[in-house]
Amino acid sequence: MELPKLGAIQLDQLINFSTPKSWGISDPARFNALMEEAKTLVTPGYYLGDNLFTWGRNNSLFEDAAFRQAWTDNIQNDADQAIAWRRYVLACLAFNCMQQPGDFVECGVYAGSGIKTVMDYLGGKAFPKTFWGYDTFDYNPVQGHSFAGQADGFYNQVQARFDGYPQVRLIKGFIPDSFAQGMPEQIAYLHIDMNNAAGEIAALESLFDRVVSGGVIVLDDYEWSIYRGQKQAEDPWFEARGYRVVPLPTGQGMLIKR
Numbered sequence: 001m002e003l004p005k006l007g008a009i010q011l012d013q014l015i016n017f018s019t020p021k022s023w024g025i026s027d028p029a030r031f032n033a034l035m036e037e038a039k040t041l042v043t044p045g046y047y048l049g050d051n052l053f054t055w056g057r058n059n060s061l062f063e064d065a066a067f068r069q070a071w072t073d074n075i076q077n078d079a080d081q082a083i084a085w086r087r088y089v090l091a092c093l094a095f096n097c098m099q100q101p102g103d104f105v106e107c108g109v110y111a112g113s114g115i116k117t118v119m120d121y122l123g124g125k126a127f128p129k130t131f132w133g134y135d136t137f138d139y140n141p142v143q144g145h146s147f148a149g150q151a152d153g154f155y156n157q158v159q160a161r162f163d164g165y166p167q168v169r170l171i172k173g174f175i176p177d178s179f180a181q182g183m184p185e186q187i188a189y190l191h192i193d194m195n196n197a198a199g200e201i202a203a204l205e206s207l208f209d210r211v212v213s214g215g216v217i218v219l220d221d222y223e224w225s226i227y228r229g230q231k232q233a234e235d236p237w238f239e240a241r242g243y244r245v246v247p248l249p250t251g252q253g254m255l256i257k258r
């Protein structure tokens, strides 16, 4: 399988991106009106959405044709659209993990868009590694947070999205109990996206030692203040092992295993 290649870029062309989807805004109409004006005041290459407003950037994600295709093919809701930059962080880290021994893992799969975007970027049905996805699927395990659609039959719907992708192993059940159904021996790429501290720490307890040297760990919501409890739990967990999480502007946290 051939990895995707970047095309040539035009020095004088920059791509802008704008979506109304962000979180934590008290008056969306007023905010959107102000941002419409703000966009006219900045140099091109802006990104507005997912609680970000940046400008004067290359916006590399939109110049990578293979990524654009994988991302747009897997947009199922306005959040999937807004978090394009987060998806590109995953896609690029996953690209680099293709050279590492070990499987790919996502804890907190929901509808599968995170896994499928990465796989479609890296060969689609020809993706050459096993990708494990763990979730309760059919019920919401997180108190105070809801994920639309989680009810009986949801697992079957997500599984159907991966028809023709035999490398995907979706494990239904509560983390960490569901790890008893199977776990990879070696992990090259570990994406943890569970929106609760206890679940994410439980995933780390079970999986961290299986991540290979040079493998990557991404914590989806590490840097968003609404999920501050995750940072509170994860910082000391990593510090005890001699690691510091890198907070990214996208709200993700990442680190590379020694």
Ligand SMILES: C[S@@+](CC[C@H](N)C(=O)[O-])C[C@H]1O[C@@H](n2cnc3c(N)ncnc32)[C@H](O)[C@@H]1O
Residues within 6 Å of the ligand: 106, 107, 108, 109, 110, 111, 112, 113, 114, 115, 134, 135, 136, 137, 139, 140, 141, 142, 147, 173, 174, 175, 176, 193, 194, 195, 196, 199
């Ligand atoms: C934000 S969604 C995941 C989104 C997905 N990673 C993506 O990129 O589209 C969070 C998911 O974590 C799952 N989750 C949270 N705690 C869990 C636990 N203890 N065991 C299994 N799944 C859990 C929820 O069921 C939910 O589907």
